[in-house]
Amino acid sequence: MLFLLAFAVPSFGQSVLVEAESFDQSGGWKLDTQFIREMGSPYLLAHGLGSPVADATTKVTFPETGEYKVFVRTKDWVARWDAPGTPGRFQLLVDGKPLAETFGTQGAEWAWQAGGSVNIDSKEVELKLHDLTGFDGRCDAIYFTKDGSTPPSDDKILSAWRRDLLGLEEAPTVKDGYDLVVVGGGYSGMGAAISAARMGCKVALIQDRPVLGGNGSSEVRVWAMGNIRRGKYPRIGEIVEEFSDHAKKSPGTYEEFGDEKKEEIVRAEPNIDLFLNHHAYKVDKDGDKKISGVYAFDTRTSEQKRFSGKLYVDCTGHGTIGYLAEADFDMAEKGRMGMSNMWAWAEGDEERKFPETPWALDLSMKDFPYPRDHHGQWFWESGFDKDPLGDAEGIRDWNLRAVYGAFNAMKNKDGADQHKPAFLTWVAYVGGPRESRLLQGDVVLTQDDIVSKRDFSDGCVPSTWSIDLHYPKKQFAEKFPDNPFISIAVHDQRVDRNYGYPVPYRCFYSRNIDNLFMAGRCISVDHQALGTVRVMKTCGMMGEVVGKAASIAATYDCTPREVYERYWPEMDELLKLPGKAHRAKLSDDIEVPSDVPPLAGPYGPPTGLDPAKLPGTVVDDSEAERIGKWTSGTGLKGYVGYGYLYAGGDSGGAVRFAIEAPEAGLYDVRFAYQPHENRGKTVPVLVETKTERLEKKINQQQVPPIEGGFISLGELQLDKGEVVTVVVATAGAGGNVHADAVQLVPVKK
Structure with a gap:
C-alpha cells in the first residue's frame, strides 16, 4: 500500500498536493505513464469501456483544519477537436461528500481546474475519485491551498514545487555498481537484461509500466512475430523463446501474454535488479561522448533514483535515452507508421x-x-x-x-x-507505437542492403519478417483525411523468411555516444528497413546480442565499437552459446547446463510439422529448386517444415524436389500441399527416376488423403542412393499452385 506524505510549504501557504498515482487504492482507475514527457506526470485514467469504474481512494493528512481552495489537474480530452459532450467527467469526494464542481469538463490542455472551496474538519480525510462515465476521464493531481493561488501548470517532470510539497529529497537515491543499465522492459530490454546477466554482468532493468513485454504484454497484446533460432547463429533466440507469448490472435487474451511468467523469468536471474513502474527521464554525461548516469522516478511515489553503470542500452522504442544523451538520430518527417x-x-x-x-x-x-x-x-x-x-x-x-x-x-x-x-x-x-526516433550507429541498414543480401561481417540477428510498411487505407480515409485511423500493410516479400537477413551488430550501438547500445525498434536502420526488423522476436534477439556484447565490453573496459573492432572472435564464440549458458561473475568460467534446446540449424526449428518426426524421408520446399516467381507462405496451417510455396497458375514457374532413397526397396512417393478454393484442379506433377517417369494431375482444392497433407504419386522400386525428382509446375494448373514437401515411405509387403 502506498501512503502519501504532504507538507506545508511557505511559498504556497498551508498547501497540500496529492498525486493521483499515489492513491492508496486505485479502484478501477488505471495508471497511465505513456505521456510523462509530454505533460510532466503519470496520471489515473478511468478506462471503463463506457461503464463507470470503481472509485480510487486515499487518506491524506492536512497540516491544519480550515477552509481550502481545491484545484484538480485534468482536461476535457475531446475539447481539442471541438467534439460535443464531455466524456471524461468525474467527481472528487472529500470524506464522502462530492465537491460541487464536475471535473474533466474544461480545457483542451492539461491545466488546474478550480473546484471551489472545502472545509477540512479533521487533519486526516479520505479522498475519492468518482468516475461518472467510464470513458477515460483522467486526473493527474489534486491541490488544496488556503491562500487561493492557482498552482503552476508547467509540464516539467518532478518540478521543484511538486518535490517540495511532496516532501521529496532533492538528491536521488543512488543505484550504482552496474555493468549494464537497461532502459525499457519490452522484448529487446528483456533479451538484453537476461543475456547480459547470464554472462556475469550486474544489470539494472528499468521499466515504466507495471508489467514486462512492452507491445507484447497484456496491456497492448501484439502477438510476437519474427522467426528465431536460425541463420549463422541459431542459438540466438533461445532466450526469447523462454518468455515469448504464444497468442493465437492479435489481440489475444490476457492469459496468453503471460505477464507473470515474464516477470518470474527476469526475477529468477540473481544478477538482475528489476525496477518496474520507474520512468527514466534524464541523463548525466561525462564529457560529450559518455553517459554517466540515468535518472528515473517511481511512477507511484515520485521517489527519484540515479542509476550508474559502465554501459547503457536504450530499449525504450523511442530512442529516449539516446536523445537525452544527444546521440545522433534520424526520424522520417512524414509517412511514419502509426x-x-x-x-x-x-x-x-x-x-x-x-x-x-x-x-x-x-x-x-x-x-x-x-x-x-x-x-x-x-x-x-x-x-x-x-x-x-x-x-x-x-x-x-x-x-x-x-x-x-x-x-x-x-x-x-x-x-x-x-x-x-x-x-x-x-x-x-x-x-x-511503431516508429519514431532511429538512433544512428556505425552502420545504417537500408532496404537495398536487405533485398540485395549485402553481407556484413558482423551480421548476427536474423530478420525474417517482410519489409512491412503501413499506410492509411484509402477506402476508409476519405471521411477523416487529416488523420485516418485504418491502415493497410504493404509488404516487400524479398526478405529471406527462412534463413533470415543477418542484421549487423554495428546497428546496435551509437556512433557518437561511446557507452550506449540500442536494441528494438530504435536501432540504426532507415524507414524502409525498420519495416522488417521491428517485430518483437527480432527485437528480442537484438537484446540477446547486446547483452553478450556488454559482457565483453565490461570485461575489457572497452566500448561497444571496440567489441567489433578488437574482440569479434570472442563475440563470435559467445553468439554460438546456448541461451541458458551462464556464469555468476564476469571472471567465472561459463557453464552450459544439460537441459539446453537442441541446436536448431540455419533454418531454425520447424514452425510447422517437423520433417524429422514424419515417416520415411522428407524434403521440404526450403530445400527445393525454384523456377520463376514463387512466394513463401505460412497462413494455411498444417504445413511441413517452415512454410510452403505458392504461385499463380500459368505463371511459367516450377518447383523441383530431389529426394534420395536411403536403402534399396519399394517406396511410396508422396507430395504435400495445403488445399484452398483458389488452387488449381489440374496441377501437373512429374516424377522421374533413372528408369521411370510418372505424370499426375492433382486437384489442389481437395484435402490430401494422407496424414501430414500428403497425396500418393505412385510406388517405385529404388536402389540405395537413387534420386527421385518431383517437379510441380504451374502450366495448365487451372488456378494457383501450392508446393510444400515430398516424401519417400517404404512400402511393407
Missing part, C-alpha cells in the same frame, strides 16, 4: 446497452472494416503524420474516439439490429 489501440468485443445471452458517444468519431458501418472474430486488429492505427513524441496522447485519444465511434455504430446506429447482445470486453489504452 500507433495502434486494438480492441475486442463479445456477445452475451441478452441485449446489452452502450451509451451514445456524440464526442467520438461519427461513423457508420461502412466507415470501418467489420471486426471479424470479434477483434479490432493491428490496422486500427493512426498518427501517420502526427508528432509521435510530442503528441502521443493526442494520437492515442484519436484512436479511442475511432474505436468508440465504431462500436457506437454497431450498437446505436446502422449496426444496431445485428449487435443487440454485443459488448466491449477490452480496448487498449496503452498504445502500440
Whole structure:
C-alpha cells in the first residue's frame, strides 16, 4: 500500500498536493505513464469501456483544519477537436461528500481546474475519485491551498514545487555498481537484461509500466512475430523463446501474454535488479561522448533514483535515452507508421446497452472494416503524420474516439439490429507505437542492403519478417483525411523468411555516444528497413546480442565499437552459446547446463510439422529448386517444415524436389500441399527416376488423403542412393499452385 506524505510549504501557504498515482487504492482507475514527457506526470485514467469504474481512494493528512481552495489537474480530452459532450467527467469526494464542481469538463490542455472551496474538519480525510462515465476521464493531481493561488501548470517532470510539497529529497537515491543499465522492459530490454546477466554482468532493468513485454504484454497484446533460432547463429533466440507469448490472435487474451511468467523469468536471474513502474527521464554525461548516469522516478511515489553503470542500452522504442544523451538520430518527417489501440468485443445471452458517444468519431458501418472474430486488429492505427513524441496522447485519444465511434455504430446506429447482445470486453489504452526516433550507429541498414543480401561481417540477428510498411487505407480515409485511423500493410516479400537477413551488430550501438547500445525498434536502420526488423522476436534477439556484447565490453573496459573492432572472435564464440549458458561473475568460467534446446540449424526449428518426426524421408520446399516467381507462405496451417510455396497458375514457374532413397526397396512417393478454393484442379506433377517417369494431375482444392497433407504419386522400386525428382509446375494448373514437401515411405509387403 502506498501512503502519501504532504507538507506545508511557505511559498504556497498551508498547501497540500496529492498525486493521483499515489492513491492508496486505485479502484478501477488505471495508471497511465505513456505521456510523462509530454505533460510532466503519470496520471489515473478511468478506462471503463463506457461503464463507470470503481472509485480510487486515499487518506491524506492536512497540516491544519480550515477552509481550502481545491484545484484538480485534468482536461476535457475531446475539447481539442471541438467534439460535443464531455466524456471524461468525474467527481472528487472529500470524506464522502462530492465537491460541487464536475471535473474533466474544461480545457483542451492539461491545466488546474478550480473546484471551489472545502472545509477540512479533521487533519486526516479520505479522498475519492468518482468516475461518472467510464470513458477515460483522467486526473493527474489534486491541490488544496488556503491562500487561493492557482498552482503552476508547467509540464516539467518532478518540478521543484511538486518535490517540495511532496516532501521529496532533492538528491536521488543512488543505484550504482552496474555493468549494464537497461532502459525499457519490452522484448529487446528483456533479451538484453537476461543475456547480459547470464554472462556475469550486474544489470539494472528499468521499466515504466507495471508489467514486462512492452507491445507484447497484456496491456497492448501484439502477438510476437519474427522467426528465431536460425541463420549463422541459431542459438540466438533461445532466450526469447523462454518468455515469448504464444497468442493465437492479435489481440489475444490476457492469459496468453503471460505477464507473470515474464516477470518470474527476469526475477529468477540473481544478477538482475528489476525496477518496474520507474520512468527514466534524464541523463548525466561525462564529457560529450559518455553517459554517466540515468535518472528515473517511481511512477507511484515520485521517489527519484540515479542509476550508474559502465554501459547503457536504450530499449525504450523511442530512442529516449539516446536523445537525452544527444546521440545522433534520424526520424522520417512524414509517412511514419502509426500507433495502434486494438480492441475486442463479445456477445452475451441478452441485449446489452452502450451509451451514445456524440464526442467520438461519427461513423457508420461502412466507415470501418467489420471486426471479424470479434477483434479490432493491428490496422486500427493512426498518427501517420502526427508528432509521435510530442503528441502521443493526442494520437492515442484519436484512436479511442475511432474505436468508440465504431462500436457506437454497431450498437446505436446502422449496426444496431445485428449487435443487440454485443459488448466491449477490452480496448487498449496503452498504445502500440511503431516508429519514431532511429538512433544512428556505425552502420545504417537500408532496404537495398536487405533485398540485395549485402553481407556484413558482423551480421548476427536474423530478420525474417517482410519489409512491412503501413499506410492509411484509402477506402476508409476519405471521411477523416487529416488523420485516418485504418491502415493497410504493404509488404516487400524479398526478405529471406527462412534463413533470415543477418542484421549487423554495428546497428546496435551509437556512433557518437561511446557507452550506449540500442536494441528494438530504435536501432540504426532507415524507414524502409525498420519495416522488417521491428517485430518483437527480432527485437528480442537484438537484446540477446547486446547483452553478450556488454559482457565483453565490461570485461575489457572497452566500448561497444571496440567489441567489433578488437574482440569479434570472442563475440563470435559467445553468439554460438546456448541461451541458458551462464556464469555468476564476469571472471567465472561459463557453464552450459544439460537441459539446453537442441541446436536448431540455419533454418531454425520447424514452425510447422517437423520433417524429422514424419515417416520415411522428407524434403521440404526450403530445400527445393525454384523456377520463376514463387512466394513463401505460412497462413494455411498444417504445413511441413517452415512454410510452403505458392504461385499463380500459368505463371511459367516450377518447383523441383530431389529426394534420395536411403536403402534399396519399394517406396511410396508422396507430395504435400495445403488445399484452398483458389488452387488449381489440374496441377501437373512429374516424377522421374533413372528408369521411370510418372505424370499426375492433382486437384489442389481437395484435402490430401494422407496424414501430414500428403497425396500418393505412385510406388517405385529404388536402389540405395537413387534420386527421385518431383517437379510441380504451374502450366495448365487451372488456378494457383501450392508446393510444400515430398516424401519417400517404404512400402511393407
